[in-house]
Amino acid sequence: MTADIIADLVIHGGTIVSPDAEYKASIAIKDGSILAIGEQGAMPQAKETLDATGLHILPGAIDVHVHFRDPGYAQKEDFASGTAAAAFGGVTTVFDMPNTLPAISDAKSLAEKHAIARAKAHIDYGLYAVLGEDSLPNIHALIEGGVIGFKCYMGNTFGRIPSPTTGAMLELFEIVAPTGKRISLHAETNSIMERREARLRQMGRTDPLAHLAARPAVVATEAVARAAILAEWTGARIHILHISSAAELRPLAEAKARGVDITGETCPQYLVLSADDYEERRGVIRVNPPVREAENQNPIWQALVDGTIDMIATDHAPHSIEEKTREDIWTVDCGFPGVETQMPLMLTEVARRKASISDYVRWSAENPAKCWGLFPKKGALMVGSDADIAIVDTNRTWTVDDNLTQSTAKISPWHGMEATALPIHTIVRGRFAMKDRQLQENARGWGRSVHAIQAMPTPDVRHVDQTMAAVTSQTATNKGSVAA
Ligand code: NCD
Ligand code: ZN
Numbered sequence: 001m002t003a004d005i006i007a008d009l010v011i012h013g014g015t016i017v018s019p020d021a022e023y024k025a026s027i028a029i030k031d032g033s034i035l036a037i038g039e040q041g042a043m044p045q046a047k048e049t050l051d052a053t054g055l056h057i058l059p060g061a062i063d064v065h066v067h068f069r070d071p072g073y074a075q076k077e078d079f080a081s082g083t084a085a086a087a088f089g090g091v092t093t094v095f096d097m098p099n100t101l102p103a104i105s106d107a108k109s110l111a112e113k114h115a116i117a118r119a120k121a122h123i124d125y126g127l128y129a130v131l132g133e134d135s136l137p138n139i140h141a142l143i144e145g146g147v148i149g150f151k152c153y154m155g156n157t158f159g160r161i162p163s164p165t166t167g168a169m170l171e172l173f174e175i176v177a178p179t180g181k182r183i184s185l186h187a188e189t190n191s192i193m194e195r196r197e198a199r200l201r202q203m204g205r206t207d208p209l210a211h212l213a214a215r216p217a218v219v220a221t222e223a224v225a226r227a228a229i230l231a232e233w234t235g236a237r238i239h240i241l242h243i244s245s246a247a248e249l250r251p252l253a254e255a256k257a258r259g260v261d262i263t264g265e266t267c268p269q270y271l272v273l274s275a276d277d278y279e280e281r282r283g284v285i286r287v288n289p290p291v292r293e294a295e296n297q298n299p300i301w302q303a304l305v306d307g308t309i310d311m312i313a314t315d316h317a318p319h320s321i322e323e324k325t326r327e328d329i330w331t332v333d334c335g336f337p338g339v340e341t342q343m344p345l346m347l348t349e350v351a352r353r354k355a356s357i358s359d360y361v362r363w364s365a366e367n368p369a370k371c372w373g374l375f376p377k378k379g380a381l382m383v384g385s386d387a388d389i390a391i392v393d394t395n396r397t398w399t400v401d402d403n404l405t406q407s408t409a410k411i412s413p414w415h416g417m418e419a420t421a422l423p424i425h426t427i428v429r430g431r432f433a434m435k436d437r438q439l440q441e442n443a444r445g446w447g448r449s450v451h452a453i454q455a456m457p458t459p460d461v462r463h464v465d466q467t468m469a470a471v472t473s474q475t476a477t478n479k480g481s482v483a484a
Helices: 079-088 107-120 136-145 166-179 190-202 208-214 217-234 249-257 268-272 275-285 294-306 342-352 357-371 474-483
Strands: 006-012 015-017 022-024 026-030 033-038 045-051 056-059 061-066 091-096 124-130 149-153 182-186 237-240 262-266 389-393 422-428 431-435
Touching (some): 015 357, 056 357, 061 079, 061 342, 061 357, 079 091, 079 107, 079 422, 091 389, 091 422, 107 124, 136 166, 182 217, 190 208, 208 275, 217 237, 249 262, 249 294, 268 342, 294 357, 342 357, 342 389
Parallel strands (some): 006 045, 015 056, 061 091, 091 124, 124 149, 149 182
Antiparallel strands (some): 015 022, 026 033, 056 389, 389 422, 422 431
């Protein structure tokens, strides 16, 4: 280290957590990147120092599943409040879902959302585009406009984006496969749950448990298996969002064993809430896929531990108090916030289940970065990585209070829950987004899209001679008529 290098910030005294180890070291940051990690005496001079004694230093969490509602439903959340909530949760990058208004399914809507996000975001982000019949002609324009990936709604949910038929899905997978972009799936089969919901409504069921009755785990399991088959056939990369049941783990594990590029996430709600909570929490815990029977929790946790499930995301889905407390369960909006409480609640769960903070870092940062080609710029505390850092007190007992959150949504199932960890500072590319539990106002507008970082390996495309495009091309048609 030459004496004349002056770092912007040096953090002393903390315990750095990597996916393999925890160790005491200082960390120096310059121009938004990590410049050095080592003993305090080996650090360069710095313009600013931070004492992190007693705290853990984690790579900022990457939450690959949030709904920040902007544009279109800013009364529920916008990019400023959503990214402020993320900063308070130790999250430094989010991937925002496309079921906004308008939905993100063409270059124009994407460009508009990019402008909104760039102006308001406190932390970094990627933007998803819809993968459906409407966006089919726009896939390449969307990629050029800068997307982190595509979201395919196999089941209807908030925003009423129609789910593509299996035929359309195959064609969409064929188009996306050669681009290497990952397709994230809301894997719930529409026809099964619509049929059951209609019958339950006819019977007059309006109670919270009717929501679960309409969507048993087979709804998700069938969708995971079907998506995996289409991915295997085309070579498209896929990601299973919000794994909620033990039953989904078999098709997921089997597809991985067959070499399908398939990854999976689960969310805190499937680990800490259960069907036993409907009576008390009613519509507040209504979410798609539903919170299920308690016996699903341990297998889902085990799947995280053994790597079948790759990561933790939140499906942060804010709605108003009125929208969450309606009497008739079918009229309650689905989803609830989570980006702000994921890290505290999951570190609490890690401590309770005797996993390690290193495991948590693998699930919250390293694996999300790897699955979308952001690693090691994101998701790692290494020399040269972006200085995206969560500095956490893992020894702080506190109680979640919806009224004190950054999110506009002041209602969640987390209200009143006790956590044993709390992010104290959050740094995004070298700049504090949150410091001492205070939002740093100059961080607004600092967030940037991460789509250009992507370094995905070359995709392994299959059956190119049998795609819709191949069999309907002029040459294929001519060949057919000659043979006939
Ligand atoms: C999400 C929302 O509100 O946008 N709701 C939910 O219940 N999960 C949509 C989604 O992720 O499917
Ligand atoms: Zn979803």
